[in-house]
Amino acid sequence: MHLNALNDVRDTAAKLSRKQLRGRLARILHAGDRAELSAALKQLS
Amino acid sequence: MRVEFEGQFAAKGLALGRARVIYSASFDIEEEPLSHAGIPNEVKRFDEALKVARAELNALTIKVSGALAKDMAEIIEAHAMILDDPEFTDAVVQLIRRETLRAPVALRRQRDLLAAAFEAIEDPYLRARRDDLDHVVARVFAALQRGGAEPERKLNAIDEILVCETIAPADLAALVDQGLKGLVATASSPYSHTAILARSFGIPMLCGARTALNFVHDGDWVLLDSEHGISLINPDAIDLSRFRTHQRDAEKEERRRAKQKVQDARTRDGHALQLYVNAEDTETIAKARRNGAAGVGLFRTEFLFLRQRELPNEDEQFKVYRDAVIAMAGKPVTFRTLDLGADKAFGGPLEVAREENPALGLRGIRLSLQRRHLFTEQVRAILRTSGFGPIRILLPMVSAIEEVREARALIEEAMAQLRHQRVPLADQVPLGVMIEVPAAALISNELARHAEFFAIGSNDLAQYVLAADRNNAQVSEAYDPMHPAFVRLLYLVADSARQAKRPLSICGEIAGDPRYTALLLALGITDFPCT
Numbered sequence: 001m002h003l004n005a006l007n008d009v010r011d012t013a014a015k016l017s018r019k020q021l022r023g024r025l026a027r028i029l030h031a032g033d034r035a036e037l038s039a040a041l042k043q044l045s
Numbered sequence: 046m047r048v049e050f051e052g053q054f055a056a057k058g059l060a061l062g063r064a065r066v067i068y069s070a071s072f073d074i075e076e077e078p079l080s081h082a083g084i085p086n087e088v089k090r091f092d093e094a095l096k097v098a099r100a101e102l103n104a105l106t107i108k109v110s111g112a113l114a115k116d117m118a119e120i121i122e123a124h125a126m127i128l129d130d131p132e133f134t135d136a137v138v139q140l141i142r143r144e145t146l147r148a149p150v151a152l153r154r155q156r157d158l159l160a161a162a163f164e165a166i167e168d169p170y171l172r173a174r175r176d177d178l179d180h181v182v183a184r185v186f187a188a189l190q191r192g193g194a195e196p197e198r199k200l201n202a203i204d205e206i207l208v209c210e211t212i213a214p215a216d217l218a219a220l221v222d223q224g225l226k227g228l229v230a231t232a233s234s235p236y237s238h239t240a241i242l243a244r245s246f247g248i249p250m251l252c253g254a255r256t257a258l259n260f261v262h263d264g265d266w267v268l269l270d271s272e273h274g275i276s277l278i279n280p281d282a283i284d285l286s287r288f289r290t291h292q293r294d295a296e297k298e299e300r301r302r303a304k305q306k307v308q309d310a311r312t313r314d315g316h317a318l319q320l321y322v323n324a325e326d327t328e329t330i331a332k333a334r335r336n337g338a339a340g341v342g343l344f345r346t347e348f349l350f351l352r353q354r355e356l357p358n359e360d361e362q363f364k365v366y367r368d369a370v371i372a373m374a375g376k377p378v379t380f381r382t383l384d385l386g387a388d389k390a391f392g393g394p395l396e397v398a399r400e401e402n403p404a405l406g407l408r409g410i411r412l413s414l415q416r417r418h419l420f421t422e423q424v425r426a427i428l429r430t431s432g433f434g435p436i437r438i439l440l441p442m443v444s445a446i447e448e449v450r451e452a453r454a455l456i457e458e459a460m461a462q463l464r465h466q467r468v469p470l471a472d473q474v475p476l477g478v479m480i481e482v483p484a485a486a487l488i489s490n491e492l493a494r495h496a497e498f499f500a501i502g503s504n505d506l507a508q509y510v511l512a513a514d515r516n517n518a519q520v521s522e523a524y525d526p527m528h529p530a531f532v533r534l535l536y537l538v539a540d541s542a543r544q545a546k547r548p549l550s551i552c553g554e555i556a557g558d559p560r561y562t563a564l565l566l567a568l569g570i571t572d573f574p575c576t
Contacts, residue, residue, distance in 0.1 A: 009573055010310040010320060012559035013566065018316040021567035028567055029536055031529050038527065041564055 048260045048278040052229065054271050055240040058249030059291050060206055060227035064265040064278070066258065067209040074153065079145045087141045090189060091148040097188035098181070099128055102215070120177075120214045120238045127181040133159065149189050156182045166518075176237040180213035206267045208257050214238045221246050227269040229254050229261075229276050251276055309337070312566065321379075321574035323552060325365075330372040340377040342574020343439070343500065343552050344369055346423065347385050350395055356419075362426035370434040377435040379500070380427045381479065382420065382452075384409050384441035395419075404514070409442025409479075414451055424459045432469035439477045439500055444484040449495045452476070480538050481505035489538045493545035500574075501538055503553030507531050526555050532564065539569045550574055 024043060031037035079087060102125050127133055133155065140151035156178065163175035206227040207220060217228065217239055225248060233239055233252040243250035249271040261267065261278055268280040268288055277284055310318040321342030322333035330341055349357050349365060357365075370378050385395060386408025400406040413420035430436055440452050453476055463470055478495075480486050481502030489499065503526060508515050510531050513523035525531075535551075542549035550572035555561040557573070565573070 008559045009557060009562050010318070012562040013310060013312050013318050016312050016563055016566060017314040018312040018566050018571075019314050021563060022569070025536075025567050028564070029533060031532070033529065034525065034527055037529050037532060041527075 046279060047281050047284075050254055050256050050260065050276055050278075051274050052251035052254030052257070052271075052276065053235060054274050055230075055233070055235040055237075055252040056228075056243035056246075056248060056250035057272055058227065058247065058269075059271075059288060059295060060249050060267075060269045061280075061285075061288055062204040062206040062226040062267060062269075064261045064263060064267045065205040065207050066261055066263050067207065067212070068258070074147075074149045076150050077147060079141075079147050081145060084142055084145065087146075087148045087151075088138055091137060091141065091152070091185075094148070094185045094188040095128055095134060098184045099125065101184060101188075102128070120242065123177055123238070124181050124184075124213075124215075127178060128185070133178075133181075149186060152182060152186055152189065176211060176233055176239065179211065179232075184213070206269055208261045208267070210258070211237070212239060214242045217242055218246075221248060227251075227267075227271070229257050229267070229269060231255050231257050316566075316571065319550075319572045321550065321572065323574045325369070327368045327372040330369055330378075334373055334376060338376070339572075340379070340435075341369060341373055342379055342550055342572070344378055344380045345384065346380055346427075347383050350383060350385060356395060359422045359426045362423060363429050366427055367430045367433055370430045370436060373434060375434055377437055378430075379437040379439050379477070380430075381439040381441055382410070382423060382427075383413055385412060404508075410440045410448050410452060411442060413440075414448060417455065420452070421455055421459055424456050425463060428456070428460055428463055428470055428474060429468055431471035431474050435471070437475045437477055437498065439479060439498075440496075441479045441502070442482060442505075443478045443480075443492070444482040446488070446491060446495055449476070449478060449492065453495070481509070483510050483534065486534045486538050489541035490544070493541050493547050496547070498548040499538065499542050499550075501535065501549070501551040501553075501570075503535075503551055503555045505553075506534070507553075510534055526561065527564075532568075535565075535570075536568050543569055548572060 024040065027040040027043075028037065031040050102121050136158075137148070137151045137155045140146050140154055141148060144151070146154070159178055160175055163178065204224060204226050206229060207225055208229045209231070211230050211233040212220075212228070217225075227248055228239075228243055228250040230239070230250065230252045231254055235252060237252070240250055240252060249269050251269060251271045251274065254276060257276065265278050266280060268277040268284055270276070270288075270291070280288070310320050312318070319339040320337075321340050322330065322338040323343040323345070324330050324333065324341060325344055325348050333341075344366070346362070346366075349362060366378075366380060386397070386400075386403045386406055397407065397412070407415065413423075424438070427436065427438060438456065440449065443449060456474070456476065460470060460474075475497035477498035477500055478485065478492055479500050479502045480489060480492075481504075483506070485492060486506065493499070504515065507526050507528075508524060511523055511525070511528055513520040515521070515524040539549060541547075549570060550556075551565060551570050552574045555565070562573075
């Protein structure tokens with residue numbers, strides 16, 4: 001169970017660019033409700 | 046004859062094996078009349094059956110070991126709680142007395158009442174808890190019919206695929222130990238404890254395969270392809286050829302994953318992630334190390350205090366902690382000091398008064414600072430392991446700087462005593478703080494001057510910030526880590542850690558859930574202990 005979680009997080013992270021994610025942080029932090037937050041996060045993945 | 050039937054995906058995988066069919070105990074009971082004089086005897090029979098069922102669960106707790114012991118213990122505990130729930134037990138006794146019913150009939154009637162209540166629940170996870178009720182009732186029912194303990198279930202051969210209505214998680218664990226390859230259940234759900242356990246064991250499971258028991262017989266060849274929601278009885282040559290191809294692909298993917306060790310974890314643009322494991326047993330720790338885990342992110346010391354009738358002494362604690370440090374072979378192990386409160390400790394070896402609201406009560410570091418001898422003894426046991434490899438100490442439920450100062454003073458005093466006794470110790474043992482109380486998050490910039498590292502306890506922090514108990518179904522919607530307030534608080538802590546150059550990790554459900562990985566990386570969190 002633990003190792004599966006490690007592998008899943010690793011595989012997901014490998015598809016993401018941290019630089020791009022950090023660039024979109026402002027939009028995440030300014031989200032006022034869950035819908036805005038979801039929309040901001042959708043662009044991350 | 047080749048027969049294909051469908052079901053619902055519950056646990057991933059492909060399997061080919063001989064069928065082992067188990068029919069559930071029938072609840073078809075003749076309602077024989079009962080005289081008033083017979084009531085005490087029926088109540089006694091029911092009480093005896095409850096005792097047998099409890100004893101069976103206790104015996105299972107002792108038998109279960111290995112990496113899944115903790116998960117299994119929680120499931121068995123959930124079943125034991127149903128056996129002690131007056132809504133279940135008292136109600137059956139009332140039915141025997143008021144309606145002069147025999148014990149099995151009263152039991153069936155109460156089960157039907159509770160099952161109807163479960164069926165009315167919309168949330169699929171909570172509705173799946175009906176499975177637990179059925180397993181417990183079946184256990185008591187079987188004990189009533191037999192009048193004694195249950196004989197152990199055994200496979201006829203290894204590589205069998207179990208076909209049944211449903212099976213209790215503990216029974217599944219025993220059959221997996223004997224070499225079970227897969228499971229087809231005519232009932233159950235992907236949210237049941239049985240399905241959760243099947244996923245943990247890595248054995249394929251299909252649930253809701255309603256017609257399966259009409260066609261399968263003991264010894265039939267069964268091909269189970271749970272991902273596509275199908276199962277075949279007596280597969281033909283084309284089926285088998287397709288199975289071999291799928292099997293080869295799955296093995297290839299498994300090998301690819303095994304090669305790509307955890308230490309290679311990086312983002313697409315090359316930023317390294319530190320992936321830790323949260324574990325208490327040496328077997329899992331050693332396996333995680335071989336897979337390249339950066340260390341043990343969280344060793345929950347309270348499990349030692351909950352498993353025994355007596356409080357563990359310093360030497361007993363030391364041996365368990367030392368084994369974890371040795372298993373990690375040079376990579377750091379983070380020991381979280383006792384995180385108990387009245388909700389967990391009440392009735393255990395640690396005497397704690399019952400509290401109205403244990404989540405806001407005497408728990409974590411508050412309890413440790415009130416029971417200083419206990420804290421000092423634990424800290425001594427932890428510090429003694431520092432001669433065997435790198436360790437860190439983590440304080441739970443911190444809400445004020447004074448608590449960190451007080452704890453540090455006690456730790457330094459213990460270190461001085463041990464040095465005086467010539468016990469080999471590391472020069473320094475980093476002290477960290479769990480950020481799980483909003484107060485700690487809000488003063489995290491100050492706390493950074495008093496602690497060498499932070500670990501966000503996301504489960505508790507979310508429920509304190511959102512004022513929603515994550516185990517309370519009535520407010521489960523309010524408990525949502527994707528709440529802007531919670532996300533902003535996470536950022537505040539991440540920013541304090543970054544400015545003070547303090548390592549920051551996060552634990553709790555969101556740490557090991559890939560749906561949150563992008564959010565955590567965006568916030569600047571790159572240490573993930575996964576549970």
